[in-house]
Amino acid sequence: MSISADILRGHTDAIILAQLAAGDSYGYEINKNVSQRAGGAYGFKEATLYTAFKRLEQNGLIRSYWGEDGPGARRRYYAITLAGREQLAADRQEWSETKAVLDALIEQKEG
Amino acid sequence: MSISADILRGHTDAIILAQLAAGDSYGYEINKNVSQRAGGAYGFKEATLYTAFKRLEQNGLIRSYWGEDGPGARRRYYAITLAGREQLAADRQEWSETKAVLDALIEQKEG
DNA sequence: CGAGATACCTTGACAGGCGAGGTATCTCGT
DNA sequence: ACGAGATACCTCGCCTGTCAAGGTATCTCG
Numbered sequence: 190m191s192i193s194a195d196i197l198r199g200h201t202d203a204i205i206l207a208q209l210a211a212g213d214s215y216g217y218e219i220n221k222n223v224s225q226r227a228g229g230a231y232g233f234k235e236a237t238l239y240t241a242f243k244r245l246e247q248n249g250l251i252r253s254y255w256g257e258d259g260p261g262a263r264r265r266y267y268a269i270t271l272a273g274r275e276q277l278a279a280d281r282q283e284w285s286e287t288k289a290v291l292d293a294l295i296e297q298k299e300g
Numbered sequence: 301m302s303i304s305a306d307i308l309r310g311h312t313d314a315i316i317l318a319q320l321a322a323g324d325s326y327g328y329e330i331n332k333n334v335s336q337r338a339g340g341a342y343g344f345k346e347a348t349l350y351t352a353f354k355r356l357e358q359n360g361l362i363r364s365y366w367g368e369d370g371p372g373a374r375r376r377y378y379a380i381t382l383a384g385r386e387q388l389a390a391d392r393q394e395w396s397e398t399k400a401v402l403d404a405l406i407e408q409k410e411g
Numbered sequence: 412c413g414a415g416a417t418a419c420c421t422t423g424a425c426a427g428g429c430g431a432g433g434t435a436t437c438t439c440g441t
Numbered sequence: 442a443c444g445a446g447a448t449a450c451c452t453c454g455c456c457t458g459t460c461a462a463g464g465t466a467t468c469t470c471g
Binding site for chain 2: 428429430436438
């Protein structure tokens with residue numbers, strides 16, 4: 190967990206949408222995938238994750254359904270909506286711009 | 301102002317430190333420089349700026365002094381401290397890691 | 412039968428961003 | 442002489458996202 194949460198603040202929704210764009214998934218799995226892809230440098234706290242799901246669903250960017258009853262604990266699956274895909278595209282665009290701007294503002298200058 | 305504020309949240313201090321690393325400056329000028337370097341895509345709100353100055357000074361990362369009395373409104377100048385330079389180096393490192401992690405998490409996947 | 416993993420969820424506190432409002436000085440056009 | 446707009450500073454209180462802490466239930470393995 191080498192990246193502080195405040196730095197990632199505001200990217201939570203985009204990260205979740207990006208995971209769901211690859212296929213339906215559920216909270217625990219999404220979180221594991223994120224941690225893994227981040228090389229252990231970042232992971233959601235559970236409270237953050239479920240707060241985000243609620244927010245995303247209220248905004249119509251994802252929808253949810255309970256998984257089939259099988260062995261193990263019940264799972265709530267999430268699926269990205271069309272509006273969610275549009276939001277994700279916008280988020281990716283914004284991230285691209287953010288990188289350019291922050292690189293310009295934080296860059297190492299030799300003086 | 302195409303980049304939303306939440307995305308930049310947490311980067312405010314690093315941006316200010318980076319400006320001050322190039323030389324002492326004052327609020328209004330820092331803000332102008334930031335806007336200009338960001339190509340108009342981002343700028344601090346005044347309240348954000350002065351809140352940040354106070355926070356940074358309390359944390360010993362910058363110090364301040366009133367400029368010489370000349371024509372025009374008085375100016376409070378800020379200077380980066382040694383601790384501030386160390387923080388800036390850490391922030392730059394973190395930003396570099398953040399880019400790598402977010403690129404991995406938000407990337408466009410063709411499936 | 413207990414520990415640990417899987418899997419979900421809520422509450423309340425905290426911190427940063429910022430809209431709105433305020434003060435004072437200087438310049439420029441009329 | 443006067444008003445508008447730029448320069449330059451500052452504070453108060455709200456909003457929103459994060460998260461520590463706490464809670465529930467199921468399955469596996471020793």
